[in-house]
Amino acid sequence: DAGVIQSPRHEVTEMGQEVTLRCKPISGHNSLFWYRQTMMRGLELLIYFNNNVPIDDSGMPEDRFSAKMPNASFSTLKIQPSEPRDSAVYFCASSLGTGGGDQPQHFGDGTRLSIL
Amino acid sequence: KQEVTQIPAALSVPEGENLVLNCSFTDSAIYNLQWFRQDPGKGLTSLLLIQSSQREQTSGRLNASLDKSSGRSTLYIAASQPGDSATYLCAVTSGTYKYIFGTGTRLKVLA
Numbered sequence: 001d002a003g004v005i006q007s008p009r010h011e012v013t014e015m016g017q018e019v020t021l022r023c024k025p026i027s028g029h030n031s032l033f034w035y036r037q038t039m040m041r042g043l044e045l046l047i048y049f050n051n052n053v054p055i056d057d058s059g060m061p062e063d064r065f066s067a068k069m070p071n072a073s074f075s076t077l078k079i080q081p082s083e084p085r086d087s088a089v090y091f092c093a094s095s096l097g098t099g100g101g102d103q104p105q106h107f108g109d110g111t112r113l114s115i116l
Numbered sequence: 117k118q119e120v121t122q123i124p125a126a127l128s129v130p131e132g133e134n135l136v137l138n139c140s141f142t143d144s145a146i147y148n149l150q151w152f153r154q155d156p157g158k159g160l161t162s163l164l165l166i167q168s169s170q171r172e173q174t175s176g177r178l179n180a181s182l183d184k185s186s187g188r189s190t191l192y193i194a195a196s197q198p199g200d201s202a203t204y205l206c207a208v209t210s211g212t213y214k215y216i217f218g219t220g221t222r223l224k225v226l227a
Contacts, residue, residue: 004159031213043160043205043217056214091159098213104150105215107159 002026004108006092012114018080021111024073025094033105034067034077035091043091049075050098082115089113118143120208120218128224129196137191137221139206144184147211151180151191154203154220163204164191196225 005024013019025032034046046059049069057067064083069075079086089112093105119142129135139149148167152160164173164180166189172181179192189206203222207215 033213042219043207045214048213050213093159102148104162104165105160106162107152109157109159112157 004092004094004106006090006108006111008111009109010112010114012116013082014116015083016081017115018078019082019086019113019115021077021090021092021113023075023077023092023108025075025092026106027073029094029096029106030072031095031097031105032069032075033093033095034075035093035107037089037091037110046077046090084115087113087115118146118208118210118216120206120216122204122206122218122221124221125219126222126224128226130226131196131198133196133225134192134194135196135223137193137204137223139189139191139218141187141189141208141216143210144187145210146184146208149180149182149189149206149208150215151178151189152205152207154205156202160205198225198227201225 007022030051032049035043037043047057047067048055052069067077089110091107091110093107095105096103121140123138150165151163153163154160166173166182177194182189201224203220205220207217209215
């Protein structure tokens with residue numbers, strides 16, 4: 001079975017450009033998470049969707065960050081305009097259930113983002 | 117505010133050794149605790165999930181224990197192999213979707 005699929009795997013772009021990260025969750029999973037991982041701050045939850053609806057976006061660092069989930073099989077995380085401090089690895093994860101911690105989260109391989 | 121700490125930050129052992137990774141958390145009111153493995157350039161793979169009512173979980177050579185009252189969990193790896201080399205993270209949740217992740221232990225098993 002296919003796991004969580006993220007694209008692109010690597011993205012290098014210049015400051016000020018728009019960046020769009022994509023995620024395809026595991027089929028049948030109804031919870032989706034976007035995380036950011038840095039050396040300084042570790043792994044942080046940015047936003048959580050349940051049944052395609054954003055439930056908690058309190059981890060989104062600034063208004064420059066936005067996320068959408070137009071259907072059960074696709075989500076995007078957009079940064080506009082991008083800044084060097086946004087450089088990190090961004091992970092998407094999905095799980096069954098309501099995200100109440102009863103089911104393990106399944107992670108994609110991440111997008112390594114570098115903003116020059 | 118929940119904080120999760122993992123000690124040691126890095127560990128290097130010869131192949132075949134049994135080893136223990138530690139995870140501590142400051143708020144004992146957790147719903148479950150999960151251990152993950154992360155290989156370089158990859159995402160996290162769930163290894164074991166322990167509900168707050170459980171004391172331990174086992175999968176193959178891995179055994180995770182949970183002592184909620186003392187805010188501690190250990191991951192025991194038996195007969196370590198070079199393929200076990202990775203970063204191991206623990207994470208806790210209070211019952212919501214929000215996991216708080218530890219800082220990770222980077223393990224290297226030498227052949």
